[in-house]
Amino acid sequence: MRKILKLLENLGYFITDEFKKLRNRKFIIELLENLKYGLDVELGVITDTKLIKFFRKIRKDIDEEIRLIKDKDPAAKNALEIILTYSGLHAIFSYRISHWLYKKKLFTLARIISQISRFCTGIEIHPGAKIGKGLFIDHGSGVVIGETAVIGDDCLIYQGATLGGTGKDTSSRRHPTLGNNVMIGAGSKVLGNINIGDNAKIGAGAIVTEDVPPGYTAKGVKAVNSVPYDKKELDQGGDPVSIEDIKTQIDTLTREVEKLEDNCLKHRKTVRPVLTFENVEEI
Numbered sequence: 001m002r003k004i005l006k007l008l009e010n011l012g013y014f015i016t017d018e019f020k021k022l023r024n025r026k027f028i029i030e031l032l033e034n035l036k037y038g039l040d041v042e043l044g045v046i047t048d049t050k051l052i053k054f055f056r057k058i059r060k061d062i063d064e065e066i067r068l069i070k071d072k073d074p075a076a077k078n079a080l081e082i083i084l085t086y087s088g089l090h091a092i093f094s095y096r097i098s099h100w101l102y103k104k105k106l107f108t109l110a111r112i113i114s115q116i117s118r119f120c121t122g123i124e125i126h127p128g129a130k131i132g133k134g135l136f137i138d139h140g141s142g143v144v145i146g147e148t149a150v151i152g153d154d155c156l157i158y159q160g161a162t163l164g165g166t167g168k169d170t171s172s173r174r175h176p177t178l179g180n181n182v183m184i185g186a187g188s189k190v191l192g193n194i195n196i197g198d199n200a201k202i203g204a205g206a207i208v209t210e211d212v213p214p215g216y217t218a219k220g221v222k223a224v225n226s227v228p229y230d231k232k233e234l235d236q237g238g239d240p241v242s243i244e245d246i247k248t249q250i251d252t253l254t255r256e257v258e259k260l261e262d263n264c265l266k267h268r269k270t271v272r273p274v275l276t277f278e279n280v281e282e283i
Contacts (some may be wrong), residue, residue, distance in 0.1 A: 058096045061133060063090060066133045072156060088137030091123035095131065102127035129163075132180070139186075146175035151182075152198070158186035161202075166192045166209065179214065 020245035028071070069086065070076050082089060094117035101110040102162055110127035118124040123140045125131070128147040133152055139159035161184045165174040172192045174262040178184075181197050190196065197214030205221065212218045 061096065062093060064133055065089060067136070068154065069136055072136050073138065087121040087123060088140040091117055091125055091137060091140060091143075092131070092135060093123045094121075095125045095127070095129070098125075099128035099129070099131075116236070129175075136269060146174050148193075150177040151173035152178055152180035154180055155182045155184070155241070157184045158204070160187040161185070162189045162191070164191050166188065169193055176208075 038184050050072075061063065066079050066082050066089070068077075069082050069089065076082055076086075094113055098113040098117070102261070107127075108135050114125060114127050120141060123137060123143045125145045126147040126149070129149045129151070131145075131151045132153040132155070134154040136155070137157045142160040143157055144162045144164060148165050151162040151163075155178055163176050163178070163184070169192060171193065176190045176192065176194050176196060178190075178196045179198035179200065181199050183201045184190065185202050185206065187204055188202045188206045188208065190202060190208045194209065194211050196202070196208075196212045197216065199215045200212045201217040202208055202219060203219030204211070206219050207221050208218050
């Protein structure tokens with residue numbers, strides 16, 4: 001009984017002298033069960049329920065993420081500042097809860113929590129996404145992470161980044177997979193079922209629709225300005241007009257310009273001289 005009372009005190013419960021004088025073991029067992037703890041009577045120890053284990057795991061993950069934020073962000077002064085002011089940490093905490101509900105097939109409740117988090121933080125993380133440990137979303141406003149996205153450990157994502165789909169994928173994997181220690185620059189768009197290798201970096205504003213090998217840096221914009229024609233569907237991850245079509249159109253326009261130039265030369269040769277007052281006086 002002394003071990004049980006000591007454990008309760010360690011868990012943060014205030015034990016009165018009257019309670020310590022009780023010798024009714026059954027009463028204490030019922031009290032512990034009401035406090036959502038399970039009691040192993042044979043071993044004389046208290047075992048946590050699944051819910052409490054879940055919240056303790058979240059706390060452990062949050063502590064680890066706070067430590068990583070201190071290492072990655074020079075502006076982070078202390079743990080209290082990070083907990084109160086870092087929207088990326090708030091979004092990750094909400095995601096951990098919504099993802100747990102998502103795995104329990106409570107999809108609507110999970111989406112409600114994720115949307116509340118989106119409203120409060122400006123960061124939208126689908127509950128179905130799989131995120132490893134140590135994710136740091138710096139600044140965070142405008143970040144979008146899709147349902148089937150997978151993010152490894154110790155990744156860094158800056159504001160405005162998107163881990164999305166191309167709009168055409170119908171398979172179970174529609175979003176990118178990030179390895180460990182990957183950096184996604186501000187405003188970059190990583191689209192489709194592609195793989196970003198470990199230690200890779202995506203430059204700010206880049207549009208990535210192909211795999212990036214481990215350790216490489218992807219930068220630049222792949223998009224080409226074009227107008228859809230022949231009722232072709234506009235795809236976020238590709239161009240509605242192919243390069244071959246553009247070359248064909250350029251060649252056609254070049255030939256037409258050459259024909260116009262030839263006609264102009266012929267017309268100049270056939271035009272008669274124009275009489276002026278000066279020409280008349282000379283005549």
